[in-house]
Amino acid sequence: MEIIIAKNSGLCYGVKRALNIARETRQKKTGNVYTLGDLIHNPQVIADLKQQGIQSVTDLDEFDQGWVIIRSHGVSPDIYRRLQKKNIKIVDATCPIVKKIQRLVEMLAKEKKEIIIVGNREHPEIQGLIGYSQGKGIIVENEDRVRQLPRKKKRAVLAQSTQDLYLFEKIVAALIEKTEELKVFNTICHSTQTRQKATSELASCVDTLFIVGGKNSSNTNKLFQISKRILPNTHFIESANQINHEMLKGSKKIGLSGGASTPPEAIQEAVDKIKTSFKHPFQREKIIQCQR
Ligand code: SF4
DSSP, X not given: OEEEEOTTOSOOXXXXXXXXXXXXXXXXXXXXXXEESOSSSOHHHHHHHHHTTEEEESOGGGOSSSEEEEOXXXXXXXXHHHHXXXXXXXXXXXXXXXXHHHHHHHXXXXXXOEEEEESOTTOHHHHHHHHTTTTOEEEEOSHHHHHTSOOEEEEEEEEOTTOOHHHHHHHHHHHHTTEEEEEEOOOOOHHHHHHHHXXXXXXXXXXXXXXXXXXXXXXXXXXXXXXXXXXXXXXEESSXXXXXXXXXXXXXXXXXXXXXXXXXHHHHHHHHHHHHHOOSHHHHHSOEEEOO
8 A cells, every 4th residue: 555645735835824923923912813714724723723822703893902913815905904993903924925916916907907816706815806906806716607708808817826727727718719818817826736736646646535624725625626537536534534444445556635724734644544544564564655
């Protein structure tokens, strides 16, 4: 039996950075420290943060003093304004890559271009980006939505930083048919692209693949879809205890991959569970390696 972990699995730069900023803020500042939404889609990490005195809140009315950390997804200008009005101290942990996309949307809005933003309507990054578009942004989740759009002379298109590259390409192709002059900005972040590529490569060379991460994590869901397209025997698990014998039956090569908010411990726990699920001691000893 061989267990292979996809390259770039687990926490991305932006999420790690936001976690460090939150912990540092808690150490250095007095008063309550909040995060606007969960910093990471992992209940265990959120519980640990709570224990350290960092509380996750979703509604601005839930607090009226202290420090609030903006998570890596970023927020719309309206949220900054509302926080400033309430006199709340802001610690901005928006990922610098997301900040760059926000600036791009802002610039395109000034050029009075229609901006197609490819992503999930409910995702916080998209809700933030649309706020920078000054009414020029249109959220597109799939090709069907493109078919409903009218023909236009000029448009720009960009993507949520964790978008599935394959879907983005398909949407761009559909937009070309509807637009005379289309400006394409591939804003899918490098770490996401590497993770997606590594996961699809791994899916083509293993018998079973586990995607580890929160079901509410958009990028982990995309990894699942990418792997499932190639390998039907792909399982989306939130924790190691969801792995059972049936899933591993007949598998000699098992792959693991995790999204941008999957902590390394969650992947390690899955590896341990797979190892102990094989009763024969020899099988338990076999190689664990990381993909090159
Ligand atoms: S996925 Fe990329 S853009 Fe998004 S937070 Fe992580 S590093 Fe930043």
